Amino acid sequence: MEPVEQGISALISGIEADARAEEQRLLTEARAQADEKRQYARQKIESILTEARDKAAVQTESIRRKAVSDVELEIKRRSLQMRDALLHQILDQAEQRFASRIDEPGYATTLTNWIVEAAIGLEADAAQVNASPRERALIDAAMLERVGERVRARAGRQVTLTLSNEPPLKGQGVVLTTMDGRMAFNNQVRTRMLRKQRQIQKQVYDRLFAGDREE
Secondary structure, X not given: OOHHHHXXXXXXXXXXHHOHHHHHHHHHHHHHHHHHHHHHHHHHHHHHHHHHHHHOOOOHHHHHHHHHHHHHHHHHHHHHHHHHHHHHHHHHHHHHHHHHOOOOOXXXXXXXXXXXXXXXXXXXXXXXXXXXXHHHOOOOHHHHHHHHHHHHHHHOOOOEEEEOOOOOOOOXXXXXXXXXXXXXXXXXXXXXXXXXXXXXXXXXXHHHHHHHHHO
């Protein structure tokens, strides 16, 4: 497995571990909302069918088909909206969890790993490292030297890293930029999650809405 793929796999595991408690709460709420939607759908369909039969017995079958179709489309639309909202909520919660770890003793190790991944991905002999203000305070010459050693061990090439003179990043994570500024590798938390959004989305949907596919 490639180093970047290993990092991505570790990210997904980390997100699931860090957000587990919040995810369980969201799962419970989501299932309750899904049950309410299904109950609403059944009542709505019956109401539309009854009204259609009373108003136009001759056209009952065609009206029934259209009514059911309209309701199903509306339920699907609202279900997709709910799923997207829940996904964004879980991603936001995961991002907040990561942010809360910055002040933990072991966070420097995580930051080092992200810089190593970015340095390998950038494939440059020299690069500038930027991060959020709280994270920049953790980056020193010793850390950058350790990163260089790990890049040399894993990628077989030398890389010189310096702390960027640009303003700190707003988001958590690191961005490495070549000395001429023409290329960059974004390894911020939100970007890392976006790279694997489809896999994360599948995991969330499988956990939240597995029952819907069985009905």
